[in-house]
Structure formats: C-alpha cells, structure tokens
Amino acid sequence: MAASMLFPRRRPRKGAGPAKIAIAFVAGGVNAAGFAPLGWWPLCLLSFAALFAVWQHSGRGGAAAQGFAFGLGMFGAGSSWMYVSLHTYGGMPPSLAGFCIFLLVAAMSLYPALAGFLQALLPRHSLGARAVCIMPGAYAAVEALRAWALSGFPWLTAGYAMLDTPLAGLSMLGGVHLVSLLALMSAGALFMLLLDATRARATLALLPALGWLLGWQVPELPMTRAQGAAFSVALVQNNVPIESKWDEAGKREVIDDYLAASDTQRAVDLVVWPEAAVPGYFADMTPETVGRMRAHRADFIFGVLTRGPRVGFGGERIYFNSIAALGLRETSDTFYHKRHLVPFGEYVPFGGALQPLMEQFNIPMSNFTAWRAPQPPLRAAGVEFAASICYEDAFPGEWRDQVAEAGALINLSEDAWFGNSLAPHQRLQMARFRALESGRPMLRASNNGLSAVIDWRGRVVQIAPQFERAVVTARVQPRAGSTVHTLYGGMAAWIAMALALAFGGLFGRGEEAR
Numbered sequence: 001m002a003a004s005m006l007f008p009r010r011r012p013r014k015g016a017g018p019a020k021i022a023i024a025f026v027a028g029g030v031n032a033a034g035f036a037p038l039g040w041w042p043l044c045l046l047s048f049a050a051l052f053a054v055w056q057h058s059g060r061g062g063a064a065a066q067g068f069a070f071g072l073g074m075f076g077a078g079s080s081w082m083y084v085s086l087h088t089y090g091g092m093p094p095s096l097a098g099f100c101i102f103l104l105v106a107a108m109s110l111y112p113a114l115a116g117f118l119q120a121l122l123p124r125h126s127l128g129a130r131a132v133c134i135m136p137g138a139y140a141a142v143e144a145l146r147a148w149a150l151s152g153f154p155w156l157t158a159g160y161a162m163l164d165t166p167l168a169g170l171s172m173l174g175g176v177h178l179v180s181l182l183a184l185m186s187a188g189a190l191f192m193l194l195l196d197a198t199r200a201r202a203t204l205a206l207l208p209a210l211g212w213l214l215g216w217q218v219p220e221l222p223m224t225r226a227q228g229a230a231f232s233v234a235l236v237q238n239n240v241p242i243e244s245k246w247d248e249a250g251k252r253e254v255i256d257d258y259l260a261a262s263d264t265q266r267a268v269d270l271v272v273w274p275e276a277a278v279p280g281y282f283a284d285m286t287p288e289t290v291g292r293m294r295a296h297r298a299d300f301i302f303g304v305l306t307r308g309p310r311v312g313f314g315g316e317r318i319y320f321n322s323i324a325a326l327g328l329r330e331t332s333d334t335f336y337h338k339r340h341l342v343p344f345g346e347y348v349p350f351g352g353a354l355q356p357l358m359e360q361f362n363i364p365m366s367n368f369t370a371w372r373a374p375q376p377p378l379r380a381a382g383v384e385f386a387a388s389i390c391y392e393d394a395f396p397g398e399w400r401d402q403v404a405e406a407g408a409l410i411n412l413s414e415d416a417w418f419g420n421s422l423a424p425h426q427r428l429q430m431a432r433f434r435a436l437e438s439g440r441p442m443l444r445a446s447n448n449g450l451s452a453v454i455d456w457r458g459r460v461v462q463i464a465p466q467f468e469r470a471v472v473t474a475r476v477q478p479r480a481g482s483t484v485h486t487l488y489g490g491m492a493a494w495i496a497m498a499l500a501l502a503f504g505g506l507f508g509r510g511e512e513a514r
Contacts, residue, residue: 020054024066028073034161037425044161048187052135060120067116071109078156081421115142128204129508131192136184137500144177154394166216171437172483174492182211224439227480231381234265235272235472237451237464242416270381273302274445275412281305299327299380303412318369325380336387337371377406385410394430407478409442416448432458437485
C-alpha cells in the first residue's frame with residue numbers, strides 16, 4: 001500500500017523534477033563510498049537502486065538529467081583526487097584546477113546521462129524487465145564505453161566495488177564489466193522487490209542471484225594452475241619526494257638510495273623498483289650503477305626513461321616511459337615501453353592544440369610517445385611478466401596479448417601525484433581485479449605506496465604502508481593457463497549486456513507497472 005502511494009501507476013513524465021534530480025545527485029555521491037578505501041559495497045547497490053527508482057517514471061529528457069546529476073555526485077566525490085594532481089603537484093592555480101575538474105566531471109557525467117536516455121526509450125515495459133534487464137544493461141554498456149572512448153576513464157566502474165564479494169569471480173569469465181552488469185541487475189532486483197515483490201518478479205530476481213552463485217564457483221574451476229618454482233621478490237618503496245626527484249643535483253642520491261635498499265635484500269631472486277625510479281635515461285646510467293645491479297644475486301626490474309630514434313623531417317627525438325629488466329640470470333636486457341599514456345600528464349592530446357593549458361602545469365618529462373608495436377612479456381628471475389606502467393593496469397585490454405605467455409603480472413607506478421587521496425586505494429583495487437581476471441599473481445611497486453604483492457585470487461599477500469620507506473618481500477608462485485577473460489577479453493560481458501537488453505525488450509512489453 002505504501003509503495004503504491006509512492007509510485008502510483010501513471011505515464012512517464014517528460015520533466016526531470018527537482019526532487020528526483022536531488023535524489024540522483026545524492027545517490028551518486030553515496031555510490032563513491034562503495035569503492036576503496038571505504039569499500040562499503042552495499043551502498044553502491046543501494047545508490048543504483050535509488051537511481052533506477054527515479055528513472056522508473058521519467059521520460060527521456062528527465063532520465064538523462066537525472067543520470068547527469070548522478071554522475072556529478074559520483075565523479076565529484078570519487079574523483080576528488082584530481083585536485084591534488086592538478087594543484088598540489090601539478091602547480092595549477094586553485095581556481096583553474098577547480099574549473100578543469102568541473103569540466104572533466106561534467107564530461108564523465110554525460111555517460112550516465114546517456115544511459116538514462118537509452119533506458120527510457122522503452123518506458124512502457126514492465127517494471128521487472130526494466131529494473132532487472134533494461135536499466136542495468138543500458139548503464140553497463142555505456143559504462144564499458146566510458147572505459148575506452150577518448151582515451152578512457154575507467155574509474156568508478158561499478159564492478160570494482162564488488163571486488164570482495166562472490167560476484168568478483170565472474171571477472172575470470174568477462175572481466176570487470178560482467179561483474180558490473182550483475183551488480184547493476186542486483187540493484188535493479190532490490191528496487192523491484194522493495195517496490196512490489198510479486199511471484200513473477202521474485203522469479204526474475206533469480207537472474208542476478210544465479211550470478212552471485214556462479215561468481216562464487218568460477219574461481220574453483222581449473223582455468224589456471226601453478227607452474228614452475230616459486231620465486232622470492234623484494235619491492236623497494238623509497239618514498240622519494242616528487243618535487244625533488246627530478247632535481248638534477250639529487251638524481252645521484254635517489255639512485256644510490258635505491259641501490260642501498262636493494263643491497264639489504266641479498267636472498268631474493270628479484271628486486272623491483274617503481275615507475276621512473278631512475279630519474280633519467282637508461283643509456284645515461286653510469287657503469288658503476290649498472291655494475292652494482294649486475295653484481296647482485298637478484299635480477300632487477302625498474303622504471304626508467306628511454307630514447308627512441310629521431311623521426312620526421314626535423315629529426316625530432318622521441319622518448320618512452322619504460323621498464324627495464326636486467327641481471328645475471330638472463331642473457332640479455334629486456335624492456336617494456338608504455339602504450340597508454342596519461343593525457344596532459346605524459347602527452348598533449350589533440351595534436352598539441354592544448355599546449356597553452358599545459359603551461360599551467362609543473363610536470364617534468366611530459367612529452368612522451370606511446371609505443372605502438374606488440375611487446376613480449378618481460379623476463380627476469382626465470383619468469384615471464386606481463387608488464388604495465390601506472391594507470392595502464394586500469395585497462396585490461398592493453399596487456400591481454402602478454403598475459404597468456406606470462407607467469408605473473410607486474411605494474412610500476414608513481415602514485416605521489418595523488419598525495420593522500422582516494423586514488424592510490426582505487427588503483428590498488430583495480431590491480432587486484434587484474435590479478436583475478438587473469439588468474440595470476442601481481443607485483444605492484446609504487447614510489448610512495450601502496451606497493452603490494454597480490455595473489456592470483458586478487459587477495460593482498462603483503463603491502464607497504466603509504467608515505468614510508470619500506471621493502472615488501474614475499475614468495476610468489478607463477479601460474480600458467482588462460483581464463484576466459486584472458487582468451488576473449490570482454491566478449492562475455494558484451495554478450496551478457498546484449499542478452500539482458502534483448503530479454504528485457506522482447507519479453508517485458510506491457511503496461512508500465514507502478
């Protein structure tokens with residue numbers, strides 16, 4: 001009776017309504033609490049249930065406006081770390097940094113606005129079909145689009161909030177976007193059952209319930225297996241201040257400190273330093289530095305810059321953000337060069353047309369070139385590593401070509417740009433998902449944290465505290481074999497989205513319920 005008073009049977013409205021706009025905005029802000037570091041994932045489900053509730057009786061324009069408000073709340077709260085990057089460490093004036101963040105948040109909010117518009121194209125379909133299939137399918141599809149369009153912004157993808165739930169196991173089948181779809185379907189079922197739990201609707205709610213059961217069982221399937229001997233690793237986190245790291249006078253001291261910390265780890269097989277731990281070019285490393293590394297019992301993997309050939313008529317030199325692997329155990333040094341660069345941080349998009357804006361930043365080494373050719377895994381300590389640098393580990397498609405041949409994953413990061421914000425915790429959450437998706441352990445070395453060893457189920461084995469010098473040590477078991485996601489990427493997620501939309505569209509026709 002109370003539900004029917006709140007949601008009386010009526011035709012969709014064209015207007016958004018200020019109350020619905022406010023509810024959507026608050027729900028978006030609450031949604032951010034479902035992600036790391038808080039990780040209150042039930043709030044994520046409740047926030048989507050609230051969004052679907054305001055969408056239920058809204059027309060296309062109204063639903064788009066509500067989706068936009070939801071995005072403003074979610075990205076505004078969950079991406080607040082961008083201010084630290086732009087102002088505190090990028091040197092941008094506060095007003096300009098705030099304006100740029102507003103523009104990015106508004107641009108990202110267009111995606112949930114698009115999802116709202118698309119789901120409203122079928123306003124007269126039954127409540128169950130819209131809540132459990134159409135709304136989740138539209139939101140998940142648009143969310144997947146956001147992960148790669150215009151360089152991609154995969155932050156706050158719904159599936160990440162489900163990392164420590166049984167649903168996360170589905171990532172081995174279809175990645176984070178399949179997990180997102182089932183989480184959104186669960187939120188839709190929650191809204192539907194709270195509104196009017198008829199027998200037919202309860203039956204429809206079994207769809208996401210089966211997803212939870214399947215996700216719990218998938219990691220038990222023999223997709224990957226232990227292969228070869230375990231190796232010991234030391235991740236060196238030296239907490240080098242970013243404002244002094246690139247100071248010419250201090251570069252030698254930075255390298256000496258890394259060597260000194262590594263010299264204490266004589267019993268390990270592999271030593272890992274973070275992104276650009278060597279603040280210069282590999283070719284300029286002194287014979288003394290290279291000699292000390294090669295004389296160590298362990299092999300080394302570390303971040304460094306490399307020079308490419310001169311290109312074009314002017315013979316302009318190109319540069320790469322790279323990872324080097326060297327030591328006594330392998331016959332030759334190997335390199336990985338970053339493929340997915342950070343817009344404005346590592347290159348100027350749109351052909352340099354925005355160069356005047358870049359003059360407001362204080363970002364050293366921000367004119368890199370993306371590596372375009374396929375790259376084999378890095379080899380060190382007798383193990384093949386699928387490598388990524390910084391936020392590349394937020395894009396699982398970037399390194400699927402390496403994963404099948406690799407025994408482990410490795411990511412080197414410089415998270416000092418984010419300071420004491422949400423971003424390092426969100427990035428660790430993404431890294432844990434990559435380990436689970438591929439069924440492989442992951443080594444994550446960051447300058448100021450959170451450096452961690454992650455097992456093949458996405459669980460943190462060892463972790464260093466933030467903003468402290470530390471060395472993380474662990475024994476790691478390489479694995480072989482391929483998960484469904486490793487073989488086919490997000491295909492299973494796209495198929496599931498298409499099926500959800502088709503099922504809702506074909507079998508949910510009728511008078512809109514409540």
